[in-house]
Amino acid sequence: MRSPAELSTAFRERGLKVTPQRQLLFRVLHGNMTHPTAEALFATASELMPGISLRTVYQTLNDLAAMGELQVLHFASGSTRFDPNVVDHHHAQCDRCGDLRDVYVQRLDELQVHGFDGFASRRASIVFGGLCPACQSISDNNPT
Amino acid sequence: MRSPAELSTAFRERGLKVTPQRQLLFRVLHGNMTHPTAEALFATASELMPGISLRTVYQTLNDLAAMGELQVLHFASGSTRFDPNVVDHHHAQCDRCGDLRDVYVQRLDELQVHGFDGFASRRASIVFGGLCPACQSISDNNPT
DNA sequence: TGCTAATTCGCACGACTTGCAGATCACGGG
């Protein structure tokens, strides 16, 4: 996702208005590595701007996603998360605490895939499952 | 997913009862390559057993998933799909029609991943995006 | 400054899934 200033320009170029609510969300999202849900963003935004509507958060998230400034992620939990990192990357999620981190994968093109049968693959999305460092030490003591 | 007969035994061993509704779902799911949603299964099951409840379909799907007989899949569409193929495999989804197919990936361990930072990866799930053969020919004539 | 279309907000609604409770049924024991 680009900087708040760049996004403001991009929004205006598209005929979209730059409201205080949107500026706030630009700031909250920029560089955000937490892969927040809409609710989480709403919570953060509400502290900074009491009265902001959850509806507006969804609206702006959709606008940003449509502009390719956000990646929309769907995980096992069923919840939708938003990732302002739109550089080609992948994810690792902790089985225990759900913590989600960005990872970068090389040599993806060397994978040998069987079953495409004419399917024209354009991109791949990888989600690694496992345990984050914190949960590893917990599991060492309290194996579930 | 194991065969209906094996599942019946496994259910009884767990103290679960083998009802006609469950047997029907075992049969509908066994070898099913369509990655159906709960609703789709309900539709199929309803034809074979009018009056079966959607609630029962969800119930049985959850039981099977808890027993590891089904993989639960979450995709961009937001809908939950169920995959009776629990062999280690991955998926390819058509961007246009949403068609979903199983693919098998080798040399996964040769991937070079940066950013784990102590994350202990146990498994990976890959979803390829692209166009299925049918949608490729459509797009050739009607580029979106 | 004023106009106009975009936006915000809050509520209602829709899709999907689960909780609940009474009626029913599977199945092991007699």
Added chain:
DNA sequence: CCCGTGATCTGCAAGTCGTGCGAATTAGCA
């Protein structure tokens, strides 16, 4: 083969997540 008990089935209510809608407000340009 019949019975008893507890699991299951079904239909409905409720919960979650996200969107449609409309009135009031506001951004941005002339």
